[in-house]
Amino acid sequence: xADFDWPWQYKFPPFFTIQPNIETRKKQLEAWCSLVxxxxxxxxxxxxxxxxxxxxxxxxNKQLNRRLSLExxxxxxxxxxxxxxxxxxxxxxxxxxxxxxxPAEWGKIIYNWxxxxxxxxxxxxxxxxxxxxxxxxxxxHGLDKEILVRALRSLEAEGKAEFMDFDGHEGVxxx
Amino acid sequence: MSRRPAGIAAIKNKxxxxxxxxxxxxxxAETQFAQMGKxxxxxxSNLEDFAAKHRDDIRxxxxxxxxxxxxxxxxxxxxxxxxxxxxxxxxxxxDFYYELGIQIVEVCMATSKRNGGLIGIEDLRRKVExxxxxxxxxxxxxxxxxxxxxxxxxGNGFTVHKVGGSYLVQSVPGELTLDHTxxxxxxxxxxxxxxxxxxxxxxxxEERAKRSLDFMVKEGLAWVDDQSGIELSYWFPSLxxxxxxxxx
Numbered sequence: 001x002a003d004f005d006w007p008w009q010y011k012f013p014p015f016f017t018i019q020p021n022i023e024t025r026k027k028q029l030e031a032w033c034s035l036v037x038x039x040x041x042x043x044x045x046x047x048x049x050x051x052x053x054x055x056x057x058x059x060x061n062k063q064l065n066r067r068l069s070l071e072x073x074x075x076x077x078x079x080x081x082x083x084x085x086x087x088x089x090x091x092x093x094x095x096x097x098x099x100x101x102x103p104a105e106w107g108k109i110i111y112n113w114x115x116x117x118x119x120x121x122x123x124x125x126x127x128x129x130x131x132x133x134x135x136x137x138x139x140x141h142g143l144d145k146e147i148l149v150r151a152l153r154s155l156e157a158e159g160k161a162e163f164m165d166f167d168g169h170e171g172v173x174x175x
Numbered sequence: 176m177s178r179r180p181a182g183i184a185a186i187k188n189k190x191x192x193x194x195x196x197x198x199x200x201x202x203x204a205e206t207q208f209a210q211m212g213k214x215x216x217x218x219x220s221n222l223e224d225f226a227a228k229h230r231d232d233i234r235x236x237x238x239x240x241x242x243x244x245x246x247x248x249x250x251x252x253x254x255x256x257x258x259x260x261x262x263x264x265x266x267x268x269x270d271f272y273y274e275l276g277i278q279i280v281e282v283c284m285a286t287s288k289r290n291g292g293l294i295g296i297e298d299l300r301r302k303v304e305x306x307x308x309x310x311x312x313x314x315x316x317x318x319x320x321x322x323x324x325x326x327x328x329x330g331n332g333f334t335v336h337k338v339g340g341s342y343l344v345q346s347v348p349g350e351l352t353l354d355h356t357x358x359x360x361x362x363x364x365x366x367x368x369x370x371x372x373x374x375x376x377x378x379x380x381e382e383r384a385k386r387s388l389d390f391m392v393k394e395g396l397a398w399v400d401d402q403s404g405i406e407l408s409y410w411f412p413s414l415x416x417x418x419x420x421x422x423x
Contacts, residue, residue, distance in 0.1 A: 008289070008415075008417060012398070012410065012412065012415065013367075013400045013402065013403065013408075013410060014398035014399055014400035014408075014410045015398070016400075016402060017398075017399055017400050017401045017402060019398060019399060020392065020399055021392050021393060021395060023395050024291075024392075024395050024398060027288060027289075028398075065402070066400075066402050067402075
């Protein structure tokens with residue numbers, strides 16, 4: 001991906017070695033966390049498979065011939081979890097969801113869009129929202145369903161939407 | 176021939192001559208003094224004329240500024256000595272260096288997260304220039320070194336290390352010994368060193384190389400890389416030019 005603005009650390013070989021000095025490591029992990037979130041945001045990915053990630057450009061800089069070891073990847077992911085930016089999908093910690101924007105923030109974006117389209121008081125299906133033609137070009141277009149549901153739940157809690165489920169068809173009504 | 180004691184007239188004559196010499200001497204000294212004063216006056220006005228005439232050059236052209244500084248230094252005038260002196264009024268140079276000092280502190284603080292408080296002078300120069308905006312005059316290395324010297328008044332926070340042909344500016348307290356500077360010098364070429372390269376290049380004992388490197392890691396100046404081969408290599412962010420605009 002050519003247009004991603006890699007931080008300077010990505011071109012700095014020791015960045016791929018977990019640092020022994022605690023202060024330096026703190027800076028290193030901070031840089032890794034913002035790199036992972038920034039990268040995911042750029043490629044619009046919400047989930048991360050640890051096995052796959054090992055050989056993705058995110059953790060493997062081919063030009064430098066440096067990669068983050070599996071152990072180190074887990075250290076970074078644990079740090080993201082501690083910051084509330086990550087949730088494991090399974091007990092074995094093989095896959096996770098990266099939360100680079102909270103459900104409430106997503107909810108707000110969706111609600112603003114609905115308001116701008118004067119679609120309040122109408123019912124939409126979830127598919128329409130995230131994959132419909134109307135939402136093309138919007139940030140939440142193609143949003144992971146699980147995250148979408150959570151975003152709508154947070155709107156529901158604010159009294160701005162109501163979640164509906166009829167015969168397996170999920171929809172939402174905005175107020 | 177028998178010697179006679181000197182007569183009264185002779186003594187009087189002698190005294191008179193002495194008094195006359197004295198008068199002449201004072202007269203001479205006075206004219207010399209007056210002449211000197213006049214020369215000084217002329218020198219000052221010439222220097223002022225010069226400064227006023229080349230004011231813009233001095234402010235804008237780093238090369239010229241350096242030459243002017245050197246000229247002043249050779250005749251024992253320090254244009255930076257006071258921001259209230261006539262130099263500051265004439266040129267605003269006093270303010271120039273104080274302003275620069277503040278910008279240097281700002282850049283060093285903003286980048287210390289990255290480099291552990293050690294920055295190459297060329298990097299510093301580029302960042303200071305960027306922070307001054309596009310339309311301001313260029314800054315030379317000499318300007319930076321002069322400003323940093325002024326910053327010393329505030330305590331021992333800022334130190335300049337000569338490393339090879341360049342300088343590193345240290346903005347955090349902490350004693351870098353000669354050994355550490357030598358390590359930096361070795362690392363300058365490609366940004367990193369290994370323990371065995373130090374032993375080989377400098378003829379150091381293993382213990383000495385290890386102690387220096389451990390210290391640099393402990394101070395946050397060096398990062399460790401375990402993927403460069405059989406032994407660890409040590410990298411110094413401060414030696415790698417930083418072209419990013421953001422400081423984080």
